[in-house]
Amino acid sequence: MFSKISSSVLEAIGHTPLIELSRIAGEVPGKLYAKAEFMNPTGSMKDRIALKMIEDAEKEGKLRPGSVVIEETSGNTGIGLAMVCAIKGYKFIAVMSEGNSPERRQILQAMGARVELVPQVEGGKPGRVTGEDLALVEKRAEALTEEMGALWVNQFHNPSNCVAHYETTAQEIWQQMDGKIDYFLDVVGTSGTFTGIASALKDKDSKIQCWAVEPATAPVLAGKPVTNPQHVLQGSSYAKVPDLWNSQVCDGYLSVTDGEAVRAARRLATEEGLFCGYTAGGNVAAALRLAGWCDPGARIVTILCDSGMKYLSTDLFKV
Template identity: 85%
Template structure:
């Protein structure tokens, strides 16, 4: 049994999540799929890592003082991670988010002491499908509030510490857990912090590792394809724009998934692997399954289970299968 130690706070429980082989989903495929269980971070998502890194770096740079107010635009997960960090460190946190995100996220933020500023979607917006246009409204409001209140704007979409958190922690854990035996790494892109940070670190260790981006079939902007429909279920990712933190130099390929594929894979994760995860994890696994079908026998594919499915119970994700 692994030796367990006490933690002086929940912040020390961030990271060191397990990698789980999806041997049931991939049982009839040539490739092997391994999933980094980031939903096992304290607040249920990989964003806990960047929340801690960005706040601690701001402290080191003197941007935060006792009593400071922290503001961030968020689809939910980064905000929830920041609410946790700010609760421990004593900062007031305000999350600015689109009304289109699932209500569970808003409820969790408020339960953790955060103030939530909801920004209405564009006139043709649809709940559960936040677009780049919706996000632009959120970003505008967050910047306005930060200026009005003299608050610290975390700015995850442009903050290099977002990438650095995954470069320093997630990627190193993956390398060690896989004993350096990785053929493919793939992940969706939202801010691009996770993909860029992990891919950059893995390629430094082994340039032969293939790093592939997963995008919605209707909004594969990084692959240079036209956006036919920016509304998709991959919440917190793929906003049909090239993010500031994107680095094409560490990307070897692009793969798209439909909403239906993401939903079916998320349901398979729950019913076949016992892993209750969100839409984006389903998208990652759908893409990994496709690569596992045509790769060399025994190839080892690593992807990310981004967040817990508990945040999607109000959506159609786990409702009667259609």
């Protein structure tokens, strides 16, 4: 049965399916479930925080008709903000590294955003944005904000980032799983998704184990050395502890290599029909490892962060 007509695309944010990955996890003891966040309107979980951060800024009186909104982004949050700003009538400027996939900047421009590209540091590799690259992006976003008198959303420090996932994503997962969850795991970028969901799930059941996923070459949250900050998990692990990180809701750490993330993303597409990006692949690779040594029947939930459509220019699906 169809629902009522929506007044805008913003009403389509959230309420994404939770899918059992029974084909790729058919031979391991644990049961693996994935929240299909790539089915949000602009193709990523970041739609949720984009709406929440803008609406909270409106409630706080920080925005007025015609205001300019600025954000430093790897692409997905910017695309979500471009959608929200288009509906609400704000001008939006996305500040991003040249190292992020070109599809993201093309989508942003198509949605009416101005894209401010910041060159990578010397020796930077396309598709592998580091903490040093991000520092340059942040510096440019800060300068533009002062120059234009704009609102800098600042997802890396904005508590609404966590609240969005606490109030929506986590509640949906809990309801969809009927409260029967043993493990939750997710790659950490800003930490809004992990901290928000883990906090909510532990408030409901303190026995739920929440594990952070990191690139094998940059496991900074686990307290291990960073051997190479240039990894394929775009939008995650910039080799520094994010401001929104809350170690008290983290029970353990898993790391994945670039190769493991790529192979898992390809398996998601060919075996489960789920066309997702690198970070979703990283989550599933880590979840499969956990499902291999956990108790039989343990229920593991992870996130399919964004659509594979944003990576067609990369090597992710090239054979």
